[in-house]
Amino acid sequence: MMETSLPLATITPSQFITLKKINRLNHCRLLHTLHLRVAVLDSPAAKADDESPVIATLIVPKNMETDWNFCTESGHKCLLFKFGNLSRLILIGNTPPPDQELDEYKPPPEIDTEEREMVKDKLKPLIRALHPKVSFNHGLLPEPLFLIYEDNVVYRVTIAKFTGAIVGEFLVEDVELVGDHQLRRRLRFKRTPSLIQSEVILHPLSHVVITTPRDLESLRNNETVTFEPNTRVFVQQYLNAMVSGLSVIASYLDRYRNPLALCLGIGGGVLLNFMLTEMRYHVTGVEADPMVLDAAKRHFGFNRSGPIQVFYPIIEDAIEYVRKSQLNKQKFQVVFVDLDASEINDEFRAPPPEFFKKIVLRGLRFLVARNGVLIMNVVPLNRLLYASMIQELKELFHKVYEINLENEDNFVVIATATPVASSNVDDSDNNFLKKLKSLIPRTYMNSIVEL
Incomplete structure (x- = not known):
């Protein structure tokens, strides 16, 4: 039996350890540095007494050793949650050059299947040594599970x-x-x-x-x-889905020349620019960090003029803005929530968990005008918590809808504040709807389901 050294002998929730191992493989086309960088992360949801933990290994792609995905704990967490249901994820790669980050990347030539299998076989003793003791309980050597990182x-x-x-x-x-x-x-x-x-x-x-x-x-x-x-066409599916959510109140929006939109989260300014230039909204944006806004202006064509207000400087700004909503008499025809969690966790990647507190949800409801709509980008890792959030919204709003972007584990949640006249997506008399259809693929509007 292969003896696992402490502290890796047991699964410990959220344990993260990095170490260097002498490279006995010395594979010039894949693992070539004198030492290998080995990183081990246990899932925060893992159970220390689990008798059948799932252990997987990922060989870091050559030339990507300094990419944040592979050299930081946050990147390791992202990978662990991406592959799902793992107790422990092991990364093995070349030792990154000191004080150097990846500025340019070109993938190396592919190695054939036979050569890759040979590399895996030679890594098995090292990988088994990184398994917890419980993996050897049945008297057999565990067969290492290898994952493949795909990038287009x-x-x-x-x-x-x-x-x-x-x-x-x-x-x-x-x-x-x-x-x-x-x-x-x-x-x-x-x-x-x-x-x-x-x-x-x-x-x-x-x-x-x-x-x-x-x-x-x-x-x-x-x-x-x-x-x-x-910025006139969305690349990210969820943005198409968020804007298509406006169709549920199309009969109401058709009365307005310049409806009011609130965007909680700016990022590169893609959604705000679209709402300003294509939909002709008056937009208020809320962003915690001025450097993000600076990057949006410099590199993403973010509108440098127009009716935009940006609120910062503290990270709680979006949440604090919502909590103080009753002090702000301004209401909006649409409130967009497009914020990621500040840390990778096992509950939600978007929005921050604080947004599901009742005081924040009530604040969001207060900001939505009569006949208006709340539209949230939600990436849940815990479906029970997601179901609980939906129930909270149903208690505060008139109707709640969902678009399920199944290939991305992503949902767009749409909540109407008050009863709205029915909006038929084939209604040719609605100018707002005609504009929306000309800009957003109809498949998104057709995917809206009432919950």
Whole structure:
């Protein structure tokens, strides 16, 4: 039996340990550094007395050792929750260069299946040594479970780094995706590195005809080329779903020339820009960290003028704004909640858990105008808590609806404040609805289900 060294001999909820191991494999195409970086994280939901813990290992992709996903505890947590139902996740990769972060990434050539299996076989003794003792209770050596990290990025470059007083470190990166040189600009936070906070289509512009290849790396090396973010079309599905939620009060919104919208959370400003420029709303935005707003203005084409108010400076700003809603006589035809949890947890990735307290939900209800609507982006990891939140909303609002983005474990929750005249999505007399249909795919409106 392989003896597991303490403290890894037992599963300990939220335990995180990193260590270096001499690289006896020395595989030049995958694991090549003198020492390997090994990181072990136990799930916060794991049970110390579990007799059948699920242990899995992920080999860190070559050239991504300094990406936040693989070199930080927050990134490790994101990966653990992404794969789900794990008791312990083990990462094994090359030792990252000291004081160096990933600024540019190109995936290495693929290694064939036979070669990869050989690497796995040689890692098995190390992985078994990182299993808890309970894994050996039946007198057999545990067979290591290997996970595969999939990424559709063929080229990535960091174009700006920021440190906000509230959100901490974050970056703006340009990426090229697999297939037909699809270019994107993304905003990512170090505290939740696997979550893309904002993403937009990126257009290359030039005053001369571009004759070089149109891949991102070549375009960046062309001095005549500049890049412009396109905020008129949503890349992220949940934003299409959030805006489609307006259809439930279309009969009401058709009366307004410039309805009022409140956006709790700005990020790259994608939703706010869309509501301002495409939907012609008057928008109030609430953001805790001024550096996030600065990044939105510099790199995401965020509207520098117009009827926008931004509230900060403390991280509780959005929540405090809602709690103080009764002091603010302004009401809104739509209140959007687009905020991620500040830390990875086993309950919700979005919004912060504080938003499900009754005092906050009541504040949200107070901010919604008569016949208005609350629209929330919700990413629940705990379905029982999600069901409880829905019940709370049903008690405070007239009707509650849901759009289930099944492939993303993402829900958009829509709550109407008061009875609204029925809105038929095929009603050709409703100008607001016609505009909405011209901008948002109808599949999202057709996916709205009353709860």
